[in-house]
Amino acid sequence: MKAIIVDDERLARNELKRLLENFPHIEVIAEASNTDEASSLLETLQPDVLFLDIQMPGKTGFEWLESWDGFLPEVIFTTAFDEYALKAFEVNALDYVLKPIELARLSESIQKLEKRQIQQVRTSTSPNHVLGAQDQIFVKDGERCWFVRLDRVRLCESMGNYVRLFFDDQKPLVLKSLNALEERLDPKVFFRANRKHIINLNYIDKIEPWFSGGLQVTLSGKGEKIEISRRQSIRFKELLSL
Known part of the structure; x- marks a missing residue:
């Protein structure tokens, strides 16, 4: 899987690259020090995962995500601030890892990434994976259940x-x-x-x-x-x- 690291601190990027060497199937194909650089890299390289810092000069990681409407892979936030965790999941981030990053914690994120990739492959290769408006789906939320047709x-x-x-x-x-x-x-x-x-x-x-x-x-x-x-x-x- 291809990865891009976006962080304004060179030492932080180097440390994350060093930790990712423990996962041979993850290849860091590019780095960016700000979100402007990240935008051009995403369009041309289309990685599988983006390791994204939050506090950076110019746009923050959140501000950039809210304005970005191009190709977007799975996002794993890497930050020294723990107060943004809830907001990270509101923008559909795969994970939120605090600095200094520990190998065990990074391993958990990689496992989540692998599971997500496997799910997507299974879905895309299923012979009947496309559901039409007349198909019915089972929905369960807590103790309540519905059997609803998609055209509704x-x-x-x-x-x-x-x-x-x-x-x-x-x-x-x-x-x-x-x-x-x-x-x-x-x-x-x-x-x-x-x-x-x-x-x-x-x-x-x-x-x-x-x-x-x-x-x-x-x-x-x-x-x-x-x-x-x-x-x-x-x-x-x-x-x-x-």
Whole structure:
């Protein structure tokens, strides 16, 4: 698996590279000292994992993730600050590792990464992995269960390692990443609007121009307003144009 390290401290990058030598299947293919450098590297190299510092000159790791709408691999935060852990999982990070990084703790992160990769391979190689609008899925959240047809699901929202499904008046959480869910859904019906949302195209009630060349759609039913990122707006227009 290919990795990129983003950290403004050269000694921190060197130490992480040294620790990663204990995992021969992880190859560090590039380094960046800030998020501007990271942006260009991601587009050209498309790694499997990004080791990302939070406090850096210019944009912080969080600010960059919130504004970035390009290719994004699994993200493992590496930071000296423990107060950002909850926010890290809200932006769908795979893990959050405190500095100074210990080998045992890094090993746990690599195991999570391996499990995620295995899950994605199993999903993508399954002969029946694409689910259409007429397919039914079983959903369990706590003590409540639903057997719901996918054409009733108007919105999927990433909540860290979970996805919240919006159908009827229900909003259950399922233990699945938004990326993994996207691979199971019919792209003719379900569209990835941004890093956090997948929308059911059949529920779009209104489309408006939005900031920085993006779009905002309003969904029928409960009237959720979802931003389509600038990059995805291009795909959206191509998909729905004659």
